[in-house]
Amino acid sequence: MSAETTPGYRDDHLHLLACAAARRSVDVQAATSVRELLDLIGHAAGGPLGSAPPQDRHDVAARDRGESRGWLRAWGYDDVLLAERRHPTIVELDAVTVGRPTVLHHITGHVAVANTAAGRALGLGAGEVLIERHDVLAGVPRPERAEIVSGVAAVLGDLAAAGIIACTDATHTNDLDALELLADAVAAAPAVSVTAMVGADRLDSLGGLRFGEVVLSPETAADEVCGASLVPPSGSSVLFAGATADDVGVRIGHAKVMPPHDDDSAIADLVAEARAHGFPVAIHAMDIDTLQAALDALEAHPPPPAEADASKPSAVEPAGPELDRTGPGRTESDRIEHCALALPEQLDRIARLGLTVVTQPSFVTRRAQKYREQLSPTEQAWLWPLASLLRRGIRVTLSSDAPTVPSDPAEWMEAAAFRDLAPAERIDPERARELCLYDR
Structure with missing residues (x-):
């Protein structure tokens, strides 16, 4: 270049x-206390700020009538960064939402809190506020499909404006329906090449489609597919087996392995499921125990020999660009997503297994307060390794985990080069830039 x-x-x-x-939620990232958080939610819900919870059946009935106003979605708080270091209570949420079903999503996307009206609709128990299951959250009503497609297209426009020309959606709940929706969004905003993982427990939804193949929207398929027999019926997507990552569609990526809450034992079964479908895996690993379970599962269920040969690490080969150069039937190395906390011996195993690590250095700077409060000095030294990965010849790419962190390569590069926590893991600014670049 x-x-x-x-x-x-x-x-x-x-x-x-x-x-x-x-983008379509109430943004509460600016809240620094539970009180500020509730004020933002109450203002959006149209409820009385600072009002007391209902005291009798008449007040309860008035509150419940507010459900007709529709659901409210808020997003972006982090309980650890609030002054009180806690989630809001159900009593506090009910006081400001006045019966309007409300779900407040944590900035990580892995937990949410719900008020009584939302909890009732989602089948939660009385007084239950904290939701850590995505299948429960899936019960929240969604906008019309056209609105979702338009929203994703707007996100892709934001990425293009930031100089990003390729991205990987790493959502563990993705199935064929999600890929088709993303393909429609890509057709509307084709400036960014999109690869989308599929949940390791949802690979059957692909109906036999393979890793590396491309799903096109009906409009794109009608323009690009030669032969009337390959043009899909109106309103459906199609796999164009001859498509490549340069086509305006969504490439089928790794099988995403997200262990259920507090159950790392499920990782091995999910890896085995992915292998049965011929997929490389990308395993979510934010702590030492989960990383250990991931490495054990990968050793117990190795990739086919051809994939193992292709995934040998190289200390001199540029990291990252080769990840988008595979087509149907080809292979890629397995991935560790995040690698937020890792022992040195675990990094050695990552190198021996030929894995790629996709990490987010912005977490080190954005959550420095949290890490200093919750981790020992020894653990802080193992936090979000970067230089240690590269020294071992491990392939690394930098990323955002958006919307948790903005998709802003300049921020990732600065965090990688000038982090305060675990400064031994800093890397040269130019090397950090290389880990963000995409070379077609």
Whole structure:
């Protein structure tokens, strides 16, 4: 790439549907206390700020009548960064939402809190406020499909404006329906090449479609597919087996392995399921125990020999761009997503297994307070390794995990090069830039 050429960046781990949902939600990221959080929600819900919870059956009936106003979605708080270091209570939420079903999503996307009206609709128990199951949250009504597609297209436009020309959606709930929806959004905003993972427990939804193949929207397929027999019926998507990552569609990526809450034992079964479908895996690993279970599962269920050969690490090969160069029937290395906390011996195993690590250095700077409060000095030294990965010849790409962190390569590069926590993991600014670049 010449000095005169404008670089194209990649975001190799984000969540497009969640980004679109965040755009249409009440943004509460600015709240620094539970009181500020409740004020923002109450204002959006149209409820009386600071009002007391209902005291008698007449007040309860008035509150419940507010359900006809429709659901309210808020997003972006982090309980650890609030002054009180806690989630809001159901009594506090009910006081400001006045019966309007309300779900407040944590900035990580892995937990939410619901008021009584929402909890009743979602089948939660009386007084239950904290939701840590995505199948429960799936019961929240969604906008019309056209609105979702438009929102994702707007997100892709934002990525293009930030200089990002390729991204990977790493959502563990993706299935064929999600890929078809994303394909429609890509057709509307084709400036960004999109790869989308599929949940390891949802691979049957693909109906035999393979890793590396491309799903096109009906409009794109009608323009690009030769032969009337391959043009899909109106309103459906189609696999164009001859398509590549350069076509205006969504490439089928890794099988995403997200262990159920507090159940790392499920990782091995999910990896085995992915292997049975011929998919490489991308395993979510934010702590030492989950990473250990992931490495054990990968050793117990190795990839086919051809994939193992293709995934040998190289200390000199540029990291990242080769990830988008596979087509149907080809293979890629397995991935560890995040690798937020890792022992040195675990990094050695990652290198031996030839894995790629897709990490998010912005977490080190954005959550420095949280890490200093919750981790010992020894654990802080193992936090979000980067230099240690590269020294071992491990392939690394930087990314955002958007919407949790903005999809802004400049921020990732700065965090990678100038982090305060675990400064031994800093890398050269130019090397950080290389880990963000996408080379077609």
